Amino acid sequence: MDAPALDAFWMPFTPNRQFKAQPRLVVSARGLNYRTADGREVLDGTSGLWCVGAGHGHPLIAEAMKRQIDTLDFASSFQVGHPGAFALAERIAALAPPGLDRVFLVNSGSEACDTAMKIALAHARARGEGQRTLFIGRERGFHGVGFGGISVGGMLNNRRAFGGAMLRADHLKATWDPHWNGTPRAFVRGQPFEGAELADELEARLIALHDASQIAAVIVEPFAGSTGVLVPPVGYLQRLREICTRHGLLLVFDEVITGFGRLGAMFAAQALGVVPDMILFAKTVSNGAAPLGGVIVSRAIHDTLMQGPAHLAELMHGYTCSGHPLACAAGLAMLDVIEDEDLLARVRDLAPHFEAAVHTLADAPGVVSIRNIGLAAGIELAPVAGAPGRRGAAAQAAAFDHGLLTRAPGDTLVLAPPFISTRADIDRMAGRLRTAIQSTHGALA
Numbered sequence: 001m002d003a004p005a006l007d008a009f010w011m012p013f014t015p016n017r018q019f020k021a022q023p024r025l026v027v028s029a030r031g032l033n034y035r036t037a038d039g040r041e042v043l044d045g046t047s048g049l050w051c052v053g054a055g056h057g058h059p060l061i062a063e064a065m066k067r068q069i070d071t072l073d074f075a076s077s078f079q080v081g082h083p084g085a086f087a088l089a090e091r092i093a094a095l096a097p098p099g100l101d102r103v104f105l106v107n108s109g110s111e112a113c114d115t116a117m118k119i120a121l122a123h124a125r126a127r128g129e130g131q132r133t134l135f136i137g138r139e140r141g142f143h144g145v146g147f148g149g150i151s152v153g154g155m156l157n158n159r160r161a162f163g164g165a166m167l168r169a170d171h172l173k174a175t176w177d178p179h180w181n182g183t184p185r186a187f188v189r190g191q192p193f194e195g196a197e198l199a200d201e202l203e204a205r206l207i208a209l210h211d212a213s214q215i216a217a218v219i220v221e222p223f224a225g226s227t228g229v230l231v232p233p234v235g236y237l238q239r240l241r242e243i244c245t246r247h248g249l250l251l252v253f254d255e256v257i258t259g260f261g262r263l264g265a266m267f268a269a270q271a272l273g274v275v276p277d278m279i280l281f282a283k284t285v286s287n288g289a290a291p292l293g294g295v296i297v298s299r300a301i302h303d304t305l306m307q308g309p310a311h312l313a314e315l316m317h318g319y320t321c322s323g324h325p326l327a328c329a330a331g332l333a334m335l336d337v338i339e340d341e342d343l344l345a346r347v348r349d350l351a352p353h354f355e356a357a358v359h360t361l362a363d364a365p366g367v368v369s370i371r372n373i374g375l376a377a378g379i380e381l382a383p384v385a386g387a388p389g390r391r392g393a394a395a396q397a398a399a400f401d402h403g404l405l406t407r408a409p410g411d412t413l414v415l416a417p418p419f420i421s422t423r424a425d426i427d428r429m430a431g432r433l434r435t436a437i438q439s440t441h442g443a444l445a
């Protein structure tokens with residue numbers, strides 16, 4: 001393909017003017033590597049965008065999608081159905097924690113979050129508790145970009161321009177504090193052992209302030225991914241669960257990043273031993289090959305909403321492409337791949353090596369913190385004075401030039417390798433990240 005003109009595409013979450021002055025175009029991908037327009041290989045250190053656990057161009061997924069488009073290209077899921085959507089929902093329900101076995105399909109994580117929020121509101125109303133309209137999220141949480149997601153999310157820059165349009169929400173403190181009780185703990189391997197009591201704020205401050213009767217749901221990521229891998233202390237999620245149960249609140253896990261293997265279990269709920277009332281998923285479910293997401297809902301919530309006249313939809317919600325045949329084919333094939341290639345066990349096996357590799361970066365210049373869990377790590381750099389995010393952006397660009405795709409929320413560089421990575425691949429990622437950090441450090445000191 002000829003080099004395209006870059007003007008018309010308004011790129012999402014991208015400094016457009018800067019990108020278009022210095023574009024980074026990828027034109028193909030296989031396994032762990034992207035190929036750039038100028039023929040270089042770039043190691044995918046972020047699974048695309050937390051999506052491509054099974055590696056790029058997986059033949060089984062491609063074949064399944066090809067078969068599907070040749071058989072049934074499109075069918076709406078409004079009042080008609082096709083087998084793929086039912087089959088996918090059954091498979092996901094069987095993989096989810098006990099009690100969560102009803103699946104609403106959507107096309108993205110943002111839609112999954114807004115869908116779960118609507119289900120929570122409708123559930124409250126169906127129980128005669130229509131006053132429950134407040135959502136509790138967490139500072140530095142990310143739940144996509146719908147108005148529900150940005151309201152319950154805790155990323156200031158995603159909210160600032162849209163302030164007046166927010167839903168009612170309040171927020172727990174982030175689970176990350178580099179000076180826990182005055183003790184520096186910037187370099188933590190896995191879950192910190194101290195700090196579960198951060199969850200107590202839900203009861204001591206937020207329920208005390210708003211009253212439980214007002215709260216529709218508590219929505220958190222098992223670990224915060226998009227703000228640089230903020231890992232919850234051991235016991236934190238258990239405490240949130242206990243408080244929610246005690247006060248009759250719905251607990252929702254946003255597993256858009258963690259769902260389908262990132263922590264070596266199908267869901268973080270299983271890896272971390274806490275069962276919420278709803279689970280949001282997207283990204284890895286289709287290996288990124290098609291837009292696909294969803295909400296796994298407890299039978300109890302679902303059944304509460306199965307009422308009213310039988311000829312009317314029980315939930316007035318859905319998207320034209322909910323349960324799209326191609327996305328479902330990709331999802332079903334990905335579930336086969338996860339099973340056939342034993343990807344969950346591979347993640348569990350690789351995670352300790354990954355942890356060791358990312359922590360070797362502790363002595364790279366300007367590194368102030370490293371956190372990791374499963375196959376996810378955040379390597380935080382000291383910001384340039386007065387220009388937060390500048391060092392991260394420079395290191396991210398340099399990493400790409402050195403053959404590594406990483407992400408830089410602010411000044412944190414994120415690694416989230418595909419599940420099929422080998423130990424040697426992980427070492428290469430850490431090495432290229434070190435080179436990128438070193439090569440930009442001096443220039444921005």
Ligand SMILES: Cc1ncc(COP(=O)(O)O)c(C=O)c1O
Binds near residue numbers: 226
């Ligand atoms: C935890 C979480 N929730 C929701 C989303 C939004 O997903 P999408 O971009 O598919 O709308 C993301 C995206 O990164 C995410 O990390």
